[in-house]
Amino acid sequence: MDFHHRLLRAYFTENRNIADSEVLLELVQDIRVDRDAVAEVATTRRDELTQAVIDEHNLAQQNQVTAVPTVMFEGTFPVPGAQPVESYRRIIQRIEEHKAAQATD
Numbered sequence: 587m588d589f590h591h592r593l594l595r596a597y598f599t600e601n602r603n604i605a606d607s608e609v610l611l612e613l614v615q616d617i618r619v620d621r622d623a624v625a626e627v628a629t630t631r632r633d634e635l636t637q638a639v640i641d642e643h644n645l646a647q648q649n650q651v652t653a654v655p656t657v658m659f660e661g662t663f664p665v666p667g668a669q670p671v672e673s674y675r676r677i678i679q680r681i682e683e684h685k686a687a688q689a690t691d
Contacts, residue, residue, distance in 0.1 A: 588617040 592613050596602040607628065614624045628635065629685050649658060653666035659677060 589613065589619070592617050 592601060592631070593604055596609065596613055597604045603615075604610060606627075610626055610628075611621050615621045646656075649664055651658075651664055651666070655668060656664050656666045656676070657669075658664050659681060663677075663681075665674075
């Protein structure tokens with residue numbers, strides 16, 4: 587989670603280019619992770635990691651994800667944008683009610 591927060595701060599607050607591998611390695615160092623170890627993994631698994639990003643991007647498009655963040659419920663119901671906790675509670679309650687109704691049919 588430390589890297590996630592550092593990445594978001596770098597992008598949104600510091601306006602840094604998080605697509606730049608050197609910037610990413612600097613951010614890794616900021617959270618006290620071994621820069622050389624991360625660089626080696628990124629180099630040796632580059633194709634695999636690139637494909638994982640492409641696959642996640644394609645899945646997002648298939649699920650009509652158009653905003654960040656988007657929370658997927660039941661793998662098919664996207665809720666775009668940051669929502670209040672109460673909204674998520676209502677959605678989960680409705681899903682559970684729907685499942686209960688289907689179970690009694």
